[in-house]
Amino acid sequence: MELLLLSLTVLSVFTSAADILVLMDHTDIKESHSLFFDSIISRGHKIIYKLPDSQGLRLEKFDDYLYSTVILMCPGEGMIYLDLNGKVSVSDLVKFSDNGGNLVIFGDVDAASHYRKLANDFGVDFYEQGTRLYSEKKEKTIATTNITSPISILPTSKAPIKFSGIGLYYNQNSKLLTPLISTSKDQYVRNEFKKTDVKEPVVFAVAFQGRNNVRAVFVGSVDVCANSYMKDDSLSNNKMCVELLKWAFQEKSVLRYSGITHYKTESKKNKGYLEGEYTINDDLMFSIDIEELKDGKWQEYKTSKAYVEFVMLEPKIRKYLEFKNGSLVTHFRAPDIHGVYQFKVFLNNPGFSWIESATKVTVRPYKHNQFERFLPCAYPYYASVFASMSGFVVFSFYFLYHKNT
Ligand SMILES: *[C@@H]1O[C@H](CO)[C@@H](O)[C@H](O)[C@H]1NC(C)=O
Numbered sequence: 001m002e003l004l005l006l007s008l009t010v011l012s013v014f015t016s017a018a019d020i021l022v023l024m025d026h027t028d029i030k031e032s033h034s035l036f037f038d039s040i041i042s043r044g045h046k047i048i049y050k051l052p053d054s055q056g057l058r059l060e061k062f063d064d065y066l067y068s069t070v071i072l073m074c075p076g077e078g079m080i081y082l083d084l085n086g087k088v089s090v091s092d093l094v095k096f097s098d099n100g101g102n103l104v105i106f107g108d109v110d111a112a113s114h115y116r117k118l119a120n121d122f123g124v125d126f127y128e129q130g131t132r133l134y135s136e137k138k139e140k141t142i143a144t145t146n147i148t149s150p151i152s153i154l155p156t157s158k159a160p161i162k163f164s165g166i167g168l169y170y171n172q173n174s175k176l177l178t179p180l181i182s183t184s185k186d187q188y189v190r191n192e193f194k195k196t197d198v199k200e201p202v203v204f205a206v207a208f209q210g211r212n213n214v215r216a217v218f219v220g221s222v223d224v225c226a227n228s229y230m231k232d233d234s235l236s237n238n239k240m241c242v243e244l245l246k247w248a249f250q251e252k253s254v255l256r257y258s259g260i261t262h263y264k265t266e267s268k269k270n271k272g273y274l275e276g277e278y279t280i281n282d283d284l285m286f287s288i289d290i291e292e293l294k295d296g297k298w299q300e301y302k303t304s305k306a307y308v309e310f311v312m313l314e315p316k317i318r319k320y321l322e323f324k325n326g327s328l329v330t331h332f333r334a335p336d337i338h339g340v341y342q343f344k345v346f347l348n349n350p351g352f353s354w355i356e357s358a359t360k361v362t363v364r365p366y367k368h369n370q371f372e373r374f375l376p377c378a379y380p381y382y383a384s385v386f387a388s389m390s391g392f393v394v395f396s397f398y399f400l401y402h403k404n405t
């Protein structure tokens with residue numbers, strides 16, 4: 001028992017030893033981005049810094065991931081070492097994301113092919129090799145205030161964000177991707193090889209949130225979070241870098257659900273009660289609690305955008321949930337078709353975690369004694385039965401006792 005406890009504490013110490021892995025092209029980044037890393041540490045995280053070709057670099061041990069988030073600041077050839085070493089490859093990073101790990105990916109003008117391959121797996125790509133963003137005055141350092149992100153990810157800001165870097169393409173049909181920061185329409189994209197300048201707004205940062213609620217952020221510049229910009233109060237770099245990481249680390253805009261309850265409306269039950277089965281045409285009540293993580297605490301989340309579907313193969317009923325007394329509630333009448341149904345709840349608020357829940361329930365037909373006995377609409381038929389019975393008696397007597405004269 002003691003041995004077990006000991007090993008458990010050792011294990012927990014080991015997993016809390018570091019939850020952030022930073023992979024960088026060269027160790028100077030640790031100095032040039034110290035404010036950025038300090039902001040991470042000040043929120044209670046531990047960071048491990050590695051070069052992509054370090055010996056002993058690994059993401060997992062005994063099938064458990066050692067990190068919750070990996071920050072990639074190695075757009076150069078460094079990534080190639082990852083694959084050559086065979087320890088951490090692009091597919092390992094994708095697998096890491098599939099299994100719940102978050103990624104923050106800083107690209108740059110020299111983003112190498114492996115880096116692009118990783119971004120492609122998320123539906124994002126960097127602009128062609130040799131392109132660079134230029135300001136209105138054709139300078140390499142550009143400033144923009146064009147924040148297209150929902151405020152659940154980045155706050156709005158009047159102060160500009162400054163950087164030098166490359167633009168991003170992203171799959172605009174994907175619901176998983178959200179553009180965050182763009183340049184303005186007076187700024188340029190220059191292709192240094194072809195010597196062309198194109199004046200157009202370009203997306204510079206994109207957020208990804210998977211169906212499993214893992215998050216990844218792609219940014220077209222490493223230096224956007226460097227000290228020289230972060231410490232300048234006239235710029236919003238500091239605020240943006242910090243908020244971007246809070247989002248990527250699942251520290252904000254995180255939702256969860258609990259307390260699913262459903263029963264027949266006329267039977268008032270307690271929260272958490274799940275009715276075993278319903279009969280067709282029953283009036284029923286469904287409720288769910290959705291909470292948001294705010295300042296480290298779970299608080300109720302008021303929304304009018306969550307809806308429930310009552311599904312058998314296809315949704316038979318779809319209703320928005322109303323916020324009442326701390327829960328999201330709705331009432332509806334079960335359909336006239338019996339079968340096995342699911343209550344499916346969906347909430348897709350931009351920047352927030354996806355909510356999708358499914359609860360199975362049976363809807364059965366009436367039992368033989370549940371049908372109504374005397375239907376008012378059937379009285380003509382009852383009357384006709386009695387009419388023919390009395391007719392039978394009357395005509396029997398008539399034919400038996402009537403004499404033709
Ligand atoms: C901001 O970026 C968007 C998307 O890239 C673009 O359509 C829009 O024109 C830009 N706004 C300004 C003021 O440049």
Ligand SMILES: *[C@@H]1O[C@H](CO)[C@@H](O)[C@H](O)[C@H]1NC(C)=O
Nearest residue numbers: 270271272324325326327329
């Ligand atoms: C609101 O919820 C509380 C606790 O869950 C309960 O005691 C109270 O009766 C509810 N109020 C209404 C109006 O349903």
